[in-house]
């Protein structure tokens with residue numbers, strides 16, 4: 001009997017010990033799992049930091065931006081914001097046209113010349129026109145003279161009106177006689193997205209000087225039809241000065257204009273997301289390089 005009690009006692013001791021061992025194992029397993037959870041979390045944090053650092057590095061390759069002249073969210077109106085720079089010697093290699101050839105050089109931005117509604121109408125027309133004639137490599141242009149035919153009378157009328165106002169603000173800013181400024185080639189709609197460039201024509205991001213690239217330009221203007229940050233990212237306009245890069249953030253209805261010589265070396269930052277629409281409207285002082293406003297064949301007026 002005593003032996004039986006002793007065995008029972010030993011048996012219950014054994015189950016107690018077994019239970020303790022199991023509890024110990026469970027606790028160890030739990031803390032091991034908790035330990036590895038922390039490790040996984042730590043790894044995730046490290047991985048995210050690495051990805052973020054890499055992303056910052058990759059984007060910084062194309063954004064050596066040091067100063068923003070005008071932000072997308074600002075409204076520069078009614079007066080343009082003007083930055084004067086010294087004229088380059090480029091204009092000395094060309095015949096001078098007093099009252100037009102740049103004497104005062106610089107760059108300016110205004111949101112008070114073209115309304116956002118007008119920009120929206122022009123953008124819809126650009127979307128339609130470019131849908132017919134787009135490149136597959138991220139950058140497409142639609143020359144306004146050939147393009148005007150497919151875009152119809154509404155476009156021709158708005159365009160003529162808008163370009164007159166742009167011409168007037170350029171003349172006022174640089175002290176010119178607007179009647180001595182002429183529209184010149186090329187004058188075009190551009191559409192840029194982040195698709196990889198297929199040909200050299202798609203490589204819109206290279207630094208350039210409009211007077212060198214296009215010859216006849218004396219004043220360049222850009223009318224933006226979409227918003228930086230909402231419609232697209234990247235795609236800021238960058239003036240590349242000797243010790244500084246100065247950017248303009250596109251905004252629908254914003255007009256940016258500048259004298260076209262070496263004093264305004266510039267580039268467009270690569271578009272990283274979305275689609276960017278703009279119109280380049282260019283002026284010359286040389287009547288030999290003048291082109292007429294786009295027109296509907298048959299001479300529709302109004």
Ligand SMILES: O=C(O)CCC(=O)C(=O)O
Pocket residue numbers: 190210222237266267268278280
């Ligand atoms: O679209 C822009 O902001 C600039 C385009 C440009 O540089 C050009 O057409 O020469």
Ligand SMILES: [Fe+2]
Pocket residue numbers: 208209210266
């Ligand atoms: Fe340009």
